[in-house]
Structure formats: structure tokens, C-alpha cells
Amino acid sequence: MTPLLDESVQSHYACPDLAKKIRAGIERSGKNVEDLSVRDLGPVDQLHTGGGPATLSLMEKAGLHQGAEILDAGCGIGGSSRLIAEHFKLNVTGIDLAPDFVDTAGTLTRWCGLDRKRNINFRQGSVLDLPCEDLFFDAVLCQHILMNIRDKATALAEFYRVLKPGGKLILHEITDGPGPAPRMPVPWAADTSISFLTPWKEVTEIMEKTGFTPEFFSDETGNSALWWKKVNAFTAKSPPRPLNPGIVFGDNAALFGPNMEINFSSRSVCCIEAILIKP
Numbered sequence: 078m079t080p081l082l083d084e085s086v087q088s089h090y091a092c093p094d095l096a097k098k099i100r101a102g103i104e105r106s107g108k109n110v111e112d113l114s115v116r117d118l119g120p121v122d123q124l125h126t127g128g129g130p131a132t133l134s135l136m137e138k139a140g141l142h143q144g145a146e147i148l149d150a151g152c153g154i155g156g157s158s159r160l161i162a163e164h165f166k167l168n169v170t171g172i173d174l175a176p177d178f179v180d181t182a183g184t185l186t187r188w189c190g191l192d193r194k195r196n197i198n199f200r201q202g203s204v205l206d207l208p209c210e211d212l213f214f215d216a217v218l219c220q221h222i223l224m225n226i227r228d229k230a231t232a233l234a235e236f237y238r239v240l241k242p243g244g245k246l247i248l249h250e251i252t253d254g255p256g257p258a259p260r261m262p263v264p265w266a267a268d269t270s271i272s273f274l275t276p277w278k279e280v281t282e283i284m285e286k287t288g289f290t291p292e293f294f295s296d297e298t299g300n301s302a303l304w305w306k307k308v309n310a311f312t313a314k315s316p317p318r319p320l321n322p323g324i325v326f327g328d329n330a331a332l333f334g335p336n337m338e339i340n341f342s343s344r345s346v347c348c349i350e351a352i353l354i355k356p
């Protein structure tokens with residue numbers, strides 16, 4: 078990624094004082110940060126379609142052993158890192174380009190007390206040049222991030238480099254679909270300047286060239302449209318929740334639900350789950 082593109086992506090996800098804003102939301106919802114569970118953060122820290130249940134069901138399919146080393150690539154504010162570290166007893170390293178997100182991921186993890194129970198840490202960096210040693214991880218989780226990556230071949234080669242032989246690449250991604258151009262804004266971009274949607278077939282070709290072999294694939298586009306429909310129905314009939322994605326994304330967040338429901342229903346974009354192996 079060029080430095081200029083890095084800056085545009087960082088600026089899309091910039092959110093000064095994010096932990097402070099989330100703390101205010103937690104307190105408004107009647108909880109306090111001294112006594113917080115990982116799941117209490119669900120309404121604000123799961124920055125992907127399907128929320129926590131989608132992550133847990135995909136990770137279940139990967140069948141990882143307790144204590145396995147996982148890279149959460151483009152971890153956001155660490156929602157999935159915390160969930161899988163706690164649920165599957167995994168060691169998790171989260172890496173993200175956005176400094177505000179990395180700081181917040183560490184703070185939220187401390188508030189949940191998870192840093193004392195599991196080996197979980199967060200670092201700022203790019204998936205195009207991972208600050209990680211070769212052959213270290215048992216799995217890489219890549220969840221709703223490739224849409225921001227123009228140079229997918231380099232990112233996938235980096236995932237391959239840091240995985241052990243037999244390691245798994247676990248993808249939960251949004252790809253280009255056969256429908257009309259997607260409605261914007263969407264969670265990963267306010268406009269097309271930092272949105273790099275690629276058809277799944279092309280992503281597969283790059284992964285196979287990199288050396289990965291496919292193990293599991295599921296087209297989740299229909300389920301994703303339904304998930305957003307439920308989110309929209311809930312939002313329409315309930316008062317705004319004190320913890321919500323607007324804290325992270327600002328006013329645009331109100332348009333994500335309607336746009337994503339249409340984008341998935343019309344197959345402008347697709348949602349895929351896949352697991353690949355480094356032989």
C-alpha cells in the first residue's frame with residue numbers, strides 16, 4: 078500500500094478518545110468498566126456482518142487447539158480477538174493499521190480483565206508488512222479487511238509467511254458481486270477511494286498462486302442480507318442503544334444498515350467464509 082493510501086485508510090478509521098467515548102456508553106448502559114464481560118462490548122466492538130456469532134461459528138469450523146497462536150489481521154478494536162481468546166482459549170495477536178483502534182483494543186481488553194487470563198496483545202502495523210516472525214502462527218483470521226487492501230497478493234503472501242506449515246487462513250470477507258455498484262457509505266469506506274472489492278474467483282486465484290489449498294467455503298451473502306434486515310428492523314423499533322457502532326464510525330453509521338441490506342440483497346457485494354491451509 079502506498080503511504081498516501083495508508084493515510085486515507087487510517088483517516089477513515091481515526092477516532093480520537095475512542096476508549097473514553099466507549100466508557101461513557103458503558104456507563105450510560107448501567108455497567109461499569111471494573112466489572113465488564115467480553116460480551117458486554119458486543120454492540121460496539123464487532124465491526125463485521127454477523128457479529129460475534131458469525132465469528133464463533135467460523136472459528137469452530139477451523140477446529141483449533143487450546144493455546145494455539147492466532148493472528149487477528151486488521152483486528153479493529155479487538156472484538157473478535159477477545160471473543161476467540163476467551164471462548165476457545167487461544168493466544169491472540171491483533172494487528173491493525175489504525176493507531177486509535179490499537180490503543181482502544183488494549184484498553185477494552187484490560188477493562189474485561191482478559192489480559193490477565195489469556196495471552197492477548199495488540200500492535201499497530203500493516204498486513205502488507207507484518208511485524209511478525211516467519212512460521213509463528215497456527216492460524217490467521219482475516220475478517221472484513223481485504224476490502225481496504227488494493228495489493229491483495231502482498232497481504233496474502235504475508236499471511237503465508239507468518240503461518241506454520243499446516244496453519245490455517247480463516248477468511249470472513251466481503252467481495253465484489255455481480256449486482257450494481259454498491260451503495261455508499263459502508264463500514265469500510267465513505268466512498269470508492271479506499272474500497273477495493275475483488276470478485277471471490279480472483280481472490281481464490283491469488284491464494285492458490287501463493288500456495289494455499291482450499292479446505293472450506295461458504296457463500297454467506299443471503300444470510301448477511303437477512304442479518305442486516307434484522308439489524309434494521311431492531312433499530313427502527315428501539316431507542317438508540319448507548320453502545321452502538323456510531324461511537325466508532327460517527328454519523329455515517331446510521332446509513333450502514335440500509336445500504337448493506339440492499340448491497341447484499343442485490344449481490345452488489347458478497348460475503349464469503351473460507352478456510353485455506355498452508356501445506
Ligand SMILES: C[S@@+](CC[C@H](N)C(=O)[O-])C[C@H]1O[C@@H](n2cnc3c(N)ncnc32)[C@H](O)[C@@H]1O
Pocket residue numbers: 078086090122123124125150151152153154155156157172173174175178202203204205220221222225226264265
Ligand atoms: C471493517 S474493520 C474490521 C475490523 C475487525 N476485523 C472486525 O471484524 O471487528 C477493517 C479493519 O481493517 C484495518 N485495516 C485496513 N487496512 C489495513 C492494513 N493494511 N493493515 C492492517 N489493518 C488494516 C482497519 O484499520 C480496520 O480496523
